[in-house]
Amino acid sequence: MMSEIIARGVEVMPQMIPKEWDECTVVYLEEETFHVTFKAGGVSLARGDKPDAGSVVKITTKKLCDAIDGSTDFLRVWMDLAEPSDRSLVAKGTGLKLATLIDLLSRTYKSNSEFKRLLDGYKANLKIG
Numbered sequence: 035m036m037s038e039i040i041a042r043g044v045e046v047m048p049q050m051i052p053k054e055w056d057e058c059t060v061v062y063l064e065e066e067t068f069h070v071t072f073k074a075g076g077v078s079l080a081r082g083d084k085p086d087a088g089s090v091v092k093i094t095t096k097k098l099c100d101a102i103d104g105s106t107d108f109l110r111v112w113m114d115l116a117e118p119s120d121r122s123l124v125a126k127g128t129g130l131k132l133a134t135l136i137d138l139l140s141r142t143y144k145s146n147s148e149f150k151r152l153l154d155g156y157k158a159n160l161k162i163g
Contacts, residue, residue: 036095037061037068039156040139041079043102043149047142051075051134059089059132063098072131089127091115099157102139103150111136 053075060069060083069084070077100106113119115129115136123129142149 035066035156036063036098037066037079037081039149039152040068042152043139043142043146044077044079044135046146046149047138049075050138051077055131057089057127057131058084058087059091059127059129060084060087061098061132062090062092063095065095070132070135072135077135087126089129089131090125091123091129091132092125093123096157096160098136099153099160101136102143103153103157104140104143108137108140 051072055072056074058069058071060067066081067083068079068081069087070079097106101108101111112133114123115133118124118129139149143153144150
């Protein structure tokens with residue numbers, strides 16, 4: 035479900051991904067796995083793993099929601115993903131591209147009421163603990 039919300043955000047977010055990016059990042063959440071493909075300035079999402087992905091990120095759904103809605107300071111998100119001091123979140127490669135995507139989704143969250151409603155509703159129903 036989270037991948038569907040992110041896909042909706044990607045549809046309406048500012049198109050600011052560098053055209054030279056050509057990489058796939060696998061995102062492992064508690065309840066689902068999806069991969070994000072950055073190519074020719076675009077972003078696409080698909081469910082499931084991708085063994086040849088350049089980066090692998092393991093993050094909790096709550097932490098991802100908090101990063102998108104601004105509950106977590108972006109500097110913290112950047113340090114955890116793009117410049118990790120340990121490998122608890124970024125298991126392979128770098129989380130730089132995912133951190134950039136989160137930044138763009140955060141901007142979309144602030145400017146697009148439908149995306150905000152979807153994310154807030156999902157986050158409110160998370161089972162924590």
